[in-house]
Amino acid sequence: xxxxxxxxxxxxxxxxxxxxxxxxxxxxxxxxxxxxxxxxxxxxxxxxxxxxxxxxxxxxxxxxxxxxxxxxxxxxxxxxxxxxxxxxxxxxxxxxxxxxxxxxxxxxxxx
Amino acid sequence: xxxxxxxxxxxxxxxxxxxxxxxxxxxxxxxxxxxxxxxxxxxxxxxxxxxxxxxxxxxxxxxxxxxxxxxxxxxxxxxxxxxxxxxxxxxxxxxxxxxxxxxxxxxxxxxx
Numbered sequence: 001x002x003x004x005x006x007x008x009x010x011x012x013x014x015x016x017x018x019x020x021x022x023x024x025x026x027x028x029x030x031x032x033x034x035x036x037x038x039x040x041x042x043x044x045x046x047x048x049x050x051x052x053x054x055x056x057x058x059x060x061x062x063x064x065x066x067x068x069x070x071x072x073x074x075x076x077x078x079x080x081x082x083x084x085x086x087x088x089x090x091x092x093x094x095x096x097x098x099x100x101x102x103x104x105x106x107x108x109x110x111x
Numbered sequence: 112x113x114x115x116x117x118x119x120x121x122x123x124x125x126x127x128x129x130x131x132x133x134x135x136x137x138x139x140x141x142x143x144x145x146x147x148x149x150x151x152x153x154x155x156x157x158x159x160x161x162x163x164x165x166x167x168x169x170x171x172x173x174x175x176x177x178x179x180x181x182x183x184x185x186x187x188x189x190x191x192x193x194x195x196x197x198x199x200x201x202x203x204x205x206x207x208x209x210x211x212x213x214x215x216x217x218x219x220x221x222x223x
Binding site: 001006009030031033035042043044045048088090092093096097098099100101102103104 | 142144146151152153154155156159161167169170201203205208209210211212213214215216217
């Protein structure tokens with residue numbers, strides 16, 4: 001069946017260091033979404049990428065969608081303690097009727 | 112706007128008991144979803160609905176049933192709870208299939 005995989009599962013950085021999480025799908029995706037879940041909270045939508053090779057920025061966050069539309073990445077520049085949480089990528093299931101999530105990358109930041 | 116509201120927020124069940132989790136959204140969204148979240152497993156889709164009166168199985172549907180009699184409500188039922196169903200359950204909704212999903216606050220369920 002369709003799989004959405006994320007690496008790494010955990011990442012610890014010192015405040016100010018950069019962070020990247022990678023997402024790979026077993027099938028071509030029509031779009032990919034990224035969510036952030038703070039500890040004890042619920043997932044919150046960050047962004048959606050639709051076009052092949054698309055790059056979008058939100059302040060210190062840079063999102064990329066691969067040319068083949070099977071992979072994506074989220075890069076955070078100069079991490080802050082407020083970046084702590086779990087980052088999920090999500091893509092449509094094969095029928096295109098529901099969102100399938102990766103297992104997430106949990107980021108911890110020490111000051 | 113309340114967004115997506117889940118009730119209850121916490122529940123402890125004994126093995127074999129039944130319960131229903133309620134999800135309500137006030138955004139007139141067509142799509143609604145139930146996910147479970149377990150450590151290291153991410154969010155796994157249990158069941159979903161693409162509109163009032165419809166339901167479909169997700170990745171891990173066994174042991175659960177759902178109903179969507181009204182557009183704004185999506186119910187998740189456990190007929191005979193098992194310890195393996197101890198988890199955090201999230202409901203989500205979206206306007207359409209490729210649009211942003213809004214999540215509820217979650218229900219922490221423990222089955223003993």
